[in-house]
Amino acid sequence: MPASKDSLYASPLGEIAAFSFDENVVKVFPDMIRRSVPGYGTMISAIGLLAGRYARENSRCYDLGCSLGAAALAMRANIAVRNCKIVAVDCSEAMIEQCRRDIELAPAEVDIEWRCADIRDIEIRDASVVVLNFTLQFIPLEDRGRFIAGLYDGLLPGGVLILSEKLAFDDKRQQDLQTEMHHLFKKAQGYSELEISQKRTALENVLIPETFSEHRARLEAAGFSSVEVWFQYFNFASMIALK
Numbered sequence: 001m002p003a004s005k006d007s008l009y010a011s012p013l014g015e016i017a018a019f020s021f022d023e024n025v026v027k028v029f030p031d032m033i034r035r036s037v038p039g040y041g042t043m044i045s046a047i048g049l050l051a052g053r054y055a056r057e058n059s060r061c062y063d064l065g066c067s068l069g070a071a072a073l074a075m076r077a078n079i080a081v082r083n084c085k086i087v088a089v090d091c092s093e094a095m096i097e098q099c100r101r102d103i104e105l106a107p108a109e110v111d112i113e114w115r116c117a118d119i120r121d122i123e124i125r126d127a128s129v130v131v132l133n134f135t136l137q138f139i140p141l142e143d144r145g146r147f148i149a150g151l152y153d154g155l156l157p158g159g160v161l162i163l164s165e166k167l168a169f170d171d172k173r174q175q176d177l178q179t180e181m182h183h184l185f186k187k188a189q190g191y192s193e194l195e196i197s198q199k200r201t202a203l204e205n206v207l208i209p210e211t212f213s214e215h216r217a218r219l220e221a222a223g224f225s226s227v228e229v230w231f232q233y234f235n236f237a238s239m240i241a242l243k
């Protein structure tokens, strides 16, 4: 399917529905995420490199909240070990159906299993690499601790979690500045003020960012022995957590 330009919020909407990853979003998703998340392409490439470094023989690599599978495909291109399977999971049927259609066109050595499921309900096991690339931010706050604890248990010793999130800041001046810079980034990518503001409304109470301290505290409470930010571009960051 040729990727279309995202103009979902370009005309004035009477009522703005809560953001959902439906067929309309699927059609424009590659354009939407690239023009909305500063550094997205860099993070996807680095996830590939990290998977190449951490993927173990006889293990699994998970892409949780895979959308159209960009991280899974980057991992696949970099995994050189035997008997290592990629499991890519998303609860949006529209997303997973598109992944399955795309993959028929490009079969390859390393197997990718596309699963339509809620990542809170799946069993994570024998994992050498787990990727949460802008997914945890959509999980209700009260479920995040239990979910990360289960994920930690499913990682093999020496395994890695790559966690990318939109961040919040305790300091109000930083919060305001980083939000403004993200909006300027979106304007520079061709989005209008109306598009930016209507999408912000649609994302309210759907995408819930936390501070880096909150993420680190949760990851350490689950057992991760080392947590660092390896990339940040305004309020979008990617962390590496080591078991």
Ligand SMILES: Nc1ncnc2c1ncn2[C@@H]1O[C@H](C[S@+](CC[C@H]([NH3+])C(=O)[O-])CC(=O)[O-])[C@@H](O)[C@H]1O
Pocket: 021, 033, 064, 065, 066, 067, 068, 069, 070, 071, 089, 090, 091, 092, 095, 117, 118, 119, 120, 132, 133, 134, 135, 138, 139
């Ligand atoms: N509980 C859940 N269970 C499963 N999937 C979920 C859940 N909640 C949300 N999702 C899924 O998480 C994805 C978040 S997008 C990830 C980008 C991708 N990682 C990328 O690297 O291109 C991020 C963004 O668009 O900002 C969507 O596809 C949701 O359906």
Ligand SMILES: O=C(O)C(=O)Cc1ccccc1
Pocket: 032, 033, 036, 037, 166, 199, 200, 203, 207
């Ligand atoms: O667009 C935004 O403002 C974001 O915060 C990122 C985003 C990207 C794609 C879907 C939902 C949110």
